[in-house]
Amino acid sequence: MPRIDGSRLIADLKRMADFGRYKTGVHRPTFSPQDVESRHWLAGRMLEAGLEPTIDGIGNVIGRRPGDGPRLLLGSHTDTQPQGGWLDGVMGVLYGVEVARAFQEDPATAGVGVEVASWADEESHYMSFLGSKSFVGELSEADIDATRNRDDGTPLRDALERAGFAGRPRIAVDEQRYVGYLEAHIEQGGYLESERRRIGVVTSIVGIHGYRIRFSGVQNHAGTTPMPIRRDAGVALVRFCTTLYERFAAVSGPRSVWTVGRITLEPGAPAIIPGAAEMLLQFRDGEPATMTRFEETLYRLVEETNAAGPCPVAVEVLSRTPPTIMDARFQAALAASAETHVPGLWMSMPSAAGHDAQIVAHRLPAGMMFVPSIGGVSHHYSEDTDEADIILGCQVFADACWRILAAARG
Numbered sequence: 001m002p003r004i005d006g007s008r009l010i011a012d013l014k015r016m017a018d019f020g021r022y023k024t025g026v027h028r029p030t031f032s033p034q035d036v037e038s039r040h041w042l043a044g045r046m047l048e049a050g051l052e053p054t055i056d057g058i059g060n061v062i063g064r065r066p067g068d069g070p071r072l073l074l075g076s077h078t079d080t081q082p083q084g085g086w087l088d089g090v091m092g093v094l095y096g097v098e099v100a101r102a103f104q105e106d107p108a109t110a111g112v113g114v115e116v117a118s119w120a121d122e123e124s125h126y127m128s129f130l131g132s133k134s135f136v137g138e139l140s141e142a143d144i145d146a147t148r149n150r151d152d153g154t155p156l157r158d159a160l161e162r163a164g165f166a167g168r169p170r171i172a173v174d175e176q177r178y179v180g181y182l183e184a185h186i187e188q189g190g191y192l193e194s195e196r197r198r199i200g201v202v203t204s205i206v207g208i209h210g211y212r213i214r215f216s217g218v219q220n221h222a223g224t225t226p227m228p229i230r231r232d233a234g235v236a237l238v239r240f241c242t243t244l245y246e247r248f249a250a251v252s253g254p255r256s257v258w259t260v261g262r263i264t265l266e267p268g269a270p271a272i273i274p275g276a277a278e279m280l281l282q283f284r285d286g287e288p289a290t291m292t293r294f295e296e297t298l299y300r301l302v303e304e305t306n307a308a309g310p311c312p313v314a315v316e317v318l319s320r321t322p323p324t325i326m327d328a329r330f331q332a333a334l335a336a337s338a339e340t341h342v343p344g345l346w347m348s349m350p351s352a353a354g355h356d357a358q359i360v361a362h363r364l365p366a367g368m369m370f371v372p373s374i375g376g377v378s379h380h381y382s383e384d385t386d387e388a389d390i391i392l393g394c395q396v397f398a399d400a401c402w403r404i405l406a407a408a409r410g
């Protein structure tokens with residue numbers, strides 16, 4: 001089994017955090033000068049690990065292994081949230097580089113097909129999962145033309161030009177080349193910590209549904225309109241909302257979450273009965289059946305509300321991403337590896353956040369592994385993970401890669 005070098009891994013993670021350092025974290029938005037610099041540095045580290053690195057036309061850094069035989073693609077992202085953490089995404093990419101080095105150094109595994117990718121713009125400065133979408137063939141040239149930076153409006157074409165990546169070919173997935181895709185990531189939540197487990201084997205990446213729910217009432221004078229004849233859209237919304245929360249609780253799974261993130265009353269004045277009211281609803285779960293139950297519950301309540309009156313309600317679907325189930329063989333390999341290194345101290349769990357693995361899974365079998373996040377904090381510069389957990393996670397990950405590749409080689 002390949003042995004990873006923990007101190008070399010930590011040194012690489014710390015070096016990467018120099019690109020755009022912000023307090024104890026990192027500010028490295030996609031295609032910022034610091035991000036572009038870090039991509040070139042990463043390509044250099046891939047080269048030292050015996051890989052052939054390419055930065056492609058969308059900014060993906062992909063290190064390919066020369067030779068024949070089955071290959072496993074390891075990856076995540078190296079762009080960060082604004083004033084984000086030093087491990088979100090980066091850890092998974094540098095795990096890949098360390099695993100490639102460990103395989104190369106062991107005569108028993110030298111030349112075994114581990115390849116590494118850093119997907120561009122997972123964090124959505126231009127488009128969420130930009131790089132992994134390009135890799136799986138879900139990003140057209142017209143999409144690139146139409147995409148701008150969400151903060152300053154810079155066209156993506158200009159950013160690619162400035163970064164020096166414009167005009168390069170984009171690398172597309174070759175399904176024959178790979179056994180599959182494996183991604184390691186910090187948990188970004190607090191389940192592993194509260195359960196006192198050191199490794200999470202991801203079962204699925206949560207699905208997310210978003211809806212705009214709009215109630216139509218009759219706007220009128222708040223002093224002269226008697227209560228019995230009012231058609232108050234605000235009251236209709238609040239009743240609907242509390243009933244929905246109760247009914248969702250009755251059909252939810254252990255990790256289900258649902259949120260009304262915005263409520264607006266129109267026109268929104270103290271002396272006016274609201275003529276319209278709107279709420280934005282989102283729910284997430286890792287189980288397709290639970291997502292279906294939520295959806296059915298929502299539409300049943302809409303029907304009941306419309307039948308009962310007095311304010312009609314209409315639903316608009318804003319997003320509808322199904323859960324992505326992780327490959328069963330990859331889950332088993334990660335679990336077996338975790339059980340070898342930390343018996344009883346790992347758990348299976350869904351991912352409550354989105355990851356590139358859910359995009360790559362459209363074309364390749366995919367798996368994911370988590371390490372604990374201290375205090376469940378992420379998307380903040382204070383994000384951190386115990387050094388011992390970072391190192392353990394990489395060894396478990398390397399072991400799982402070997403199990404998967406050894407099985408594929410027969």
Ligand SMILES: [Zn+2]
Nearest residue numbers: 088089122185
């Ligand atoms: Zn991430």
